[in-house]
Amino acid sequence: MKCPLTATQIADEYFIENRHRLLDIAAFLDRLERSAGSEDSSQDFRVRAFRDAIGTLLDGRGDRARRIQMVFSDPTLEPRAALDRKAAYGAFHADQEAK
Amino acid sequence: MRYIEPHAHMVSRTTDDYRQMALMGCVAISEPAFWAGWDRSTADGFEDYFRQLTEFEPRRAALYGIKHYTWLCLNPKEGENRKLAREVVERIPKFLDRPNVLGIGEIGLNRNTLNELETFRDHVRLALDHRQLILIHTPHLEDKHKGTRLIVEALLSFPGIEPSRVMIDHAEEHTADMILSNGFRTGLTLYPETKVSLARAVDIVETYGFDRIYVNSACDWGHSTPTAVPQFMMEMRRRGHSDESIRKVVFENPIAFMRQSPHFVTPAGELESVPVGAA
Numbered sequence: 001m002k003c004p005l006t007a008t009q010i011a012d013e014y015f016i017e018n019r020h021r022l023l024d025i026a027a028f029l030d031r032l033e034r035s036a037g038s039e040d041s042s043q044d045f046r047v048r049a050f051r052d053a054i055g056t057l058l059d060g061r062g063d064r065a066r067r068i069q070m071v072f073s074d075p076t077l078e079p080r081a082a083l084d085r086k087a088a089y090g091a092f093h094a095d096q097e098a099k
Numbered sequence: 100m101r102y103i104e105p106h107a108h109m110v111s112r113t114t115d116d117y118r119q120m121a122l123m124g125c126v127a128i129s130e131p132a133f134w135a136g137w138d139r140s141t142a143d144g145f146e147d148y149f150r151q152l153t154e155f156e157p158r159r160a161a162l163y164g165i166k167h168y169t170w171l172c173l174n175p176k177e178g179e180n181r182k183l184a185r186e187v188v189e190r191i192p193k194f195l196d197r198p199n200v201l202g203i204g205e206i207g208l209n210r211n212t213l214n215e216l217e218t219f220r221d222h223v224r225l226a227l228d229h230r231q232l233i234l235i236h237t238p239h240l241e242d243k244h245k246g247t248r249l250i251v252e253a254l255l256s257f258p259g260i261e262p263s264r265v266m267i268d269h270a271e272e273h274t275a276d277m278i279l280s281n282g283f284r285t286g287l288t289l290y291p292e293t294k295v296s297l298a299r300a301v302d303i304v305e306t307y308g309f310d311r312i313y314v315n316s317a318c319d320w321g322h323s324t325p326t327a328v329p330q331f332m333m334e335m336r337r338r339g340h341s342d343e344s345i346r347k348v349v350f351e352n353p354i355a356f357m358r359q360s361p362h363f364v365t366p367a368g369e370l371e372s373v374p375v376g377a378a
Contacts, residue, residue: 001305004339013337014298065299069273073244080212083179088210088240 025054049091100342101366102328102349104128105357106205106234106268106286106315109156109167110148116318116325121163123329126366128160129168129357131205131234134176136320142186145173149190153197166364168357170204170234171195178209178218188221195229201360202226204234205268208246211238216249223257232360233265237274239293247274251281264359268315271295275307284356288317289327297327297334304335309344313352 003010032041041047053068061067074092084096101124109117109130120128130152139145152169160167171194173187194200203226208215226233238246250267254260262282270278270285271294278285287303288294295303300314316327324330328349335345357363 001308003302003305009339065302066272069271070244072241073273074211074241076245079216079249080210083210083212083214086176086209088238088242090240092241 045093045095046089046091100124100332100346100350101126102332103313103353103357104316104325104328105266105313105353106131106288106317107325108133108317108319109160110151111320112318112325114159114162117160117163117165120325121165123326125165125328127166127168127353129170129201129234129353130156131170131236132172132174133205133319134174138177138180139183142183142190145187146190149194153194153199157199166199166366168199168201168363170202170232171200172203172206172222173218174205175207175209175215175219175236175238178215179212181214181217184218184221188225191225192229195231198362201357201362202232202234204232204266205236206233207236207250208238209242211242211246211249216253219250220253223254223260227257227259232357235265235267237267237269239269243269243271244273247277251277251283254283255281263311263356266356269294269317270303272299272303275303275312279307279311284311284313284352287312287314289314289324289331290317291322291324297331300331301334301338301340304348305338309347309352311352313348313356 005013032047035041042051049072053071056067056071057064072091074097076097104120104125104127107128107130109128132148132152135148139148149171152171156169157167171191173184178184191203203222206219206222208219223233225231235250237243237250247267247270254262254265263284266284266286267278268286269288271287275285275287287300289297289300294317304312314328314331316323316325318325318327332345332349335348354363354365358365
């Protein structure tokens, strides 16, 4: 079913909180650029996935939430041979999986 | 409006949480067995936990007028230990007749390993052998899509599986369709950071409809909100949905699933006309 609200009603209800979230994302990316140390944040697999997800956000093709979920997801098909760690990372760690 | 919390780990919560949930209209809680944050070392440790879930916790909930149900298993986070898993699975049947036990859960996968998958299959076999409902945990974050697919494939490989008797929980935008299109029930978990937000949960319900779907807080010892279901009800109202639609998701759908267990007692005066197993 469609959302019962009109586009204007959705903006009335959700614009301010999502403006807030957008600024948080902008500040997160700025913070990465201001980070201490010499490492390049773009080398972090999570940050790379995050930037890819932003590309999906802006490609104008709709179904964004599902497609961004897939950007972060493990694309492999077979079960892991053994447990590597208890907790997930939040983004697929291709280099770790290759080891 | 009365509601049911279908997934809450109350052994980790305070009595203040029970009080607050009761004040907000919660009439029943179902509590799956889960990971304590550290690995238990013996099957005896699990027996003690099962006694807590079937003896102590129902009494604690009753103090606030809440009916307490539970599900038994070795949680997926501990599923890698095959020896321990086999020992625990052997001990579960003697608890299945206890009056608040609804079935086997929350079973599933954590990091999608071969051993976890075997432990999952052991639990499904146990459930089918004892005609128990099944409650399933799907993995976190990047593991969710692959893990949900492996779980659905494993379930469908059992000839005796009845999808309407299986709840595959913690669905998100990329997994809800594969669960529902295979006939299973699904749950949306309302978490502050991981899993789904209130607004996204309503989006998913709007996308897939009001049948075979419920919402839960999955509150435990981590970052979670025991009153997330009433907050979801507010979000539904904010979105313009009717009380009838809200009630279906937070009250009627949990009942339709759980009352397939002979241990579930339909709340007084409610839904006697809803057929067992209805969406």
